[in-house]
Amino acid sequence: MTDESRAPNLYRTDGGDEPPDVNEAVVAEWVEDTTPFERVHAIVRRTYDPESAGTIAERARVSPTTARKHLRTLVDAGEVTTTQDGGTTLYRRSETAIVTEHAQALLDERTPEEIASGIAEMKTTVREWRSEYDVESPEEFARTLDIADADSEHAGVLTEWRTTRRNLALAEAALAIEEASRTGHLSGTDTDDEGPNSDASAIV
Amino acid sequence: MTERGNGGSRQPQADHREVFGPIDAGALREIRDLFVDAEPLVKSASLDDPLNPQTLSVELSDGVGSAASSRFDIRWSLSGNYAFHYTDQQNRDFRFDCHPKPDAPTRHFHPPPDASSRPVEPSCIAVRDVPLVTRAVRQRFRDAYDRETFDGINDAENPP
Numbered sequence: 001m002t003d004e005s006r007a008p009n010l011y012r013t014d015g016g017d018e019p020p021d022v023n024e025a026v027v028a029e030w031v032e033d034t035t036p037f038e039r040v041h042a043i044v045r046r047t048y049d050p051e052s053a054g055t056i057a058e059r060a061r062v063s064p065t066t067a068r069k070h071l072r073t074l075v076d077a078g079e080v081t082t083t084q085d086g087g088t089t090l091y092r093r094s095e096t097a098i099v100t101e102h103a104q105a106l107l108d109e110r111t112p113e114e115i116a117s118g119i120a121e122m123k124t125t126v127r128e129w130r131s132e133y134d135v136e137s138p139e140e141f142a143r144t145l146d147i148a149d150a151d152s153e154h155a156g157v158l159t160e161w162r163t164t165r166r167n168l169a170l171a172e173a174a175l176a177i178e179e180a181s182r183t184g185h186l187s188g189t190d191t192d193d194e195g196p197n198s199d200a201s202a203i204v
Numbered sequence: 205m206t207e208r209g210n211g212g213s214r215q216p217q218a219d220h221r222e223v224f225g226p227i228d229a230g231a232l233r234e235i236r237d238l239f240v241d242a243e244p245l246v247k248s249a250s251l252d253d254p255l256n257p258q259t260l261s262v263e264l265s266d267g268v269g270s271a272a273s274s275r276f277d278i279r280w281s282l283s284g285n286y287a288f289h290y291t292d293q294q295n296r297d298f299r300f301d302c303h304p305k306p307d308a309p310t311r312h313f314h315p316p317p318d319a320s321s322r323p324v325e326p327s328c329i330a331v332r333d334v335p336l337v338t339r340a341v342r343q344r345f346r347d348a349y350d351r352e353t354f355d356g357i358n359d360a361e362n363p364p
Contacts, residue, residue: 059332
């Protein structure tokens, strides 16, 4: 229950002092099921806009001191990147970590050949949108429309287009990582002598 | 190809660029794993396209009340917008959503039996992050499933 005393200001419930509701229950369950480090990691993993350690602490239901400690570890590991805003350090997920997470998931589920053909498909899809709506980019598409409702048909296409553009970039990065790994250049286990000599005991 | 629904009374807004936002593939995988770990009724959980996922579908081996099976279709965007859409073998639907919507709260609920576009209710789910929203949606489903009725599915408090 240690973190629950702070919980009420983290979200709004209609009545205030009511018996535990679904929101309080799931916070308690999450805190019970996870360590503070896991919660900080889970929150910062989906933080794409920089946020302060204090904000991340509130979302992760840990103290600001604990959040700062774990965020420093994640920065050192390359998972998180920082920016300065006045005197405050802001944290967000690093691009490297985004690519790595996506590449690992893709390479677990698909062969390089399947990824390559998926890339070709996504490129075709984007070409078709460009020609169907006579615009170059989803941004230009959005400007030509009056989309205020995410449930509308055009909003759906817009979301799909921007999603596809992102997943295309991630799939290409995943394929590049796979190719570099397969050749052994990354680990120095290739036959060339130019690789980094970071691990002389590497099994060949 | 016009906007459906609320006619021309809405004043034009300056910023329509991002109503839902690009889908977060990593978030969909995280939600998939959370559902599979927590919910024994899960029969399968898969992305519509592993390379370019737009939707996560979680198939359940039973549904609320008389429905023999059901499914959640789930979307989650980089900006934290989401849609958890329940549909079952009796063609009953509801949806817990969080995204900008004219004349509706950002966090809103499309009630059963048809989850129609309008009108919607404020959602009982106030938490925001992936692990918490996923748990909350599952909890609301479980509550309805155990009580065998959709009544109260959007109530934050469990009946005694």
